[in-house]
Amino acid sequence: MIHDFLPVCREDMEKRGWEQCDFVYVSGDAYVDHPSFGPAIISRVLESFGYKVGIIAQPDWKNKDSITILGEPRLGFLVSAGNMDSMVNHYTVNKKRRHSDAFSPGGVMGLRPDYATIVYCNLIKQVYKSTPIILGGIEASLRRLSHYDYWSDKVKHSVLIDSGADIISYGMGEHSIVEIADALNAGIDVKDITYINGTVYKTKTLDNLSDYINLPSYDEIVKDKRIYAESFYTQYKNTDPFTAKILVEKAKEKLYVVQNPPAKPLTTMEMDDVYALPYMRDYHPMYKADGGIPALSEIKFSITSNRGCFGGCSFCALTFHQGRIIQVRSHESIVDEAVTMTKDRDFKGYIHDVGGPTANFRHTSCEKQLTSGILPAKSSLLRAYV
Template sequence: MVKDFLPISREDMKKRGWQQCDFVYICGDAYVDHSSFGMAIITRLLESRGYKVGIIAQPDWKKKESITILGEPRLGFLVSAGNMDSMVNHYTVNKKHRKNDAYSPGGKMGMRPDYATIVYCNLIRQTYKKTPIIIGGIEASLRRMSHYDYWSDKMKHSILIDSGADIISYGMGEHSIVEIAEALEAGIDVKDITYIRGTVYKAKSLDHIYDDYIELPSYDEIAADKKKYAESFYTQYINTDAFSARILVEKVKEKMYVVQNPPAMPLTQMEMDDVYSLPYMRDYHPVYKKMGGIPALSEIKFSLTSNRGCFGGCSFCALTFHQGRIIQTRSHENIIEEAELMTHDPDFKGYIHDVGGPTANFRRTACDKQLSKGACVNKQCLFPKPCKNLVVEHKDYISLLRKLRKIPSVKKVFIRSGIRFDYCMEDSDDTFLRELCENHISGQLRVAPEHISDKVLSRMGKPSRAVYDSFIKRYKRINDKTGKEQFVVPYLMSSHPGSTMKEAIELAEYVRDLGYMPEQVQDFYPTPSTLSTCMYYTGYDPRTMEKVYTPVSHHEKEMQRALIQYKKPENYDLVKEALLANNRNDLIGFGPKCLIPPRKIRSRSNEKSRKR
């Protein structure tokens, strides 16, 4: 096997002695050969199985010739928008164009189209009418069935319909992509590949389905009735576990169905180790060097993936739909091997930036039952209260961190992935928090309470404020014992479903009492396939079918966000309008409890500018 980047040109193919690729992978991201990038994992995995894989990164979607540079692949095209949904990559929550794209050379914006997966597939079909197209990645995974699209503000079909692709490999994709490749290699027509877990396909009838299946409301029904969509979405949500999920069927047109097979089984630890041991170059392709490199790589180049999956169950997070709730981990030996390899990089300065995953301190399944029966269908592990069967254990993670700290060239190991403070609070042993404070943060610990109103937190699937307050006290006590003055930086979210202006003002008062203004504020972003997005669009909580108030007007969302950062001069008018409209004149004044003064105070520089 050649230890090099995979071919991106005919010249690269010739150097390897290839006349034709088996697969051509088309991606909206620049080509980075690192295990934090889905494109790298899938292509290296196929390479390890003997397939010849070429890469076309960020083709010019305005020229159909851009997807023909490697010729027609023998088995099929693989298409992904990249590590992010292309619409999230392009637009802020206010639907304004972002200025930078961390996954493009030099951070340049505009290197991929809107709805990139659909555009790339349509581009392929202009030239290659019958070549199989398999789509995957976060964009395809979260749009696999009919879904609400925030940017167009309407229901959209499954991405299979709009793209013209043949199969979706949803979720993390290692199992399903290998099985699809083997089926194509065996000569099975792509239209007959209907049996693979972790895939979605189109069918003209349901006669071939022998297992018990659930038929969801049709596209026409959910497009006409928001309540129907909420019910349909929740059926999908509780069928995301590999052990218990059933086949889901949705009629999208007359004599046209989209069929979702159950998710692929979680990777074993040995399989995880194999995936992260593939011969990645751990760098971006050299063609990008003169363009300034790929900014996203610098964020993760010296970070270690420890786990996958999350049983936290936050309503605004798509992890349940994409990675699932069952934790999958790499072995200590495999992680340490990667860390030692990292220390030989000439750019390594002695600092490991992160050891984690979706949630850093999850290193085992929530309970032993999940290993054989999967996650509970109608019950969360941590919400509204931790399950009585929850196994809380940090010993394995502590042991891993201690081993990493002992590597000779390592000066410090940081933890920058989020930690679940409610999970920490279930652990009566202070060892993990003490070691976290002593060794793995530098002055600040970032945690995500998201809000402080229990009414809003219940919609978010987050623990009550009392749990967070208890964590803060414990964190302070441990820091006092260690003699360190370290702070908590809370991530806060505005405009989440359930948050009226009353709760937004309550959050602003909490910020006031903190004594400083948080830098990290996220206005709720309705991305595809989350419970919160379903609430935002339908006005119903799909878990209970209760009606939920949701801030949907741009102006109200602006006011809710401004309240959290009420000290910013540019937010003054919005904050004042919000307070007056909600009869909270008591918060306008010069007293210690006031948020803003009665009138905007101009600085001297502003006064001079006004006079000029």
């Protein structure tokens, strides 16, 4: 196993002896192989299961050839706008254009398009019309059903409709992306992958569904703000992976968007596995001449100890993305990562932060009940590295 950055060009593929990637990950961020970056986690998890993953970071969306540099993947394209929603990345709350992009080389603005997830998918479809496209990341996750778009002041369809993609892996995605990959690898058509928790898909018929909640249609929520609010409240109530129902939303005549219940939270063992993957913990060397990636400096020597938030604050979307169940790493895993950091030549002797995306929650009083008996005792992740 080569311990290096994942391929970003044909030459990198040849060094690994690859003729074709299984997946090509298209991201709106520059390529940073660090566990604080979602694309790094998903690509390394897939690698741990034996899949060949290549990276196309910030392709030129005005040139369709930029999407072909690694060739057509065997199983599909993975598409993400990056660690942030591309519109939040580009504009202030006053809709003023930002002057820098911390996730781009040297902080240069303008290397990704507005609504990047949709634009990248349309770019791929121009060249590879039948290759499956799987969406992920915060932009797709929070736009998975019809939603109000602040920037255009309009209610928009699910990003699945506007992008032409086949399926969304919403939330953090480790479980669902592996299940999607295994299904595609087994020869299942992407249109038939309708049974995986943590996914959203399109369908023309509901004949195969039972025990689902029918949300108001897109046409209904466009006309009435109260109906839109009621629809979102139903979605919010169905963010628990153990009690959530299948949600169905009619997008167009004879076209439905179906959201399966969220994927189960990671166990402590699975969390440990994810953060023990062989990340390079740095940005790709090709960015060095441009001054590197500013976003990395904020988190390079920080440690993620937990996920999820039971706060449910009205101003925060974390519950909608990561869920309310706190997922934690073991003390041993955290210490191991801290020791790894001390070996970095740029380490100055202190770790900036140990915590999660909101408050530094560790566990609730009933955490032991949640992690014993209900969740699997043995990790299913990291086959190749354990």
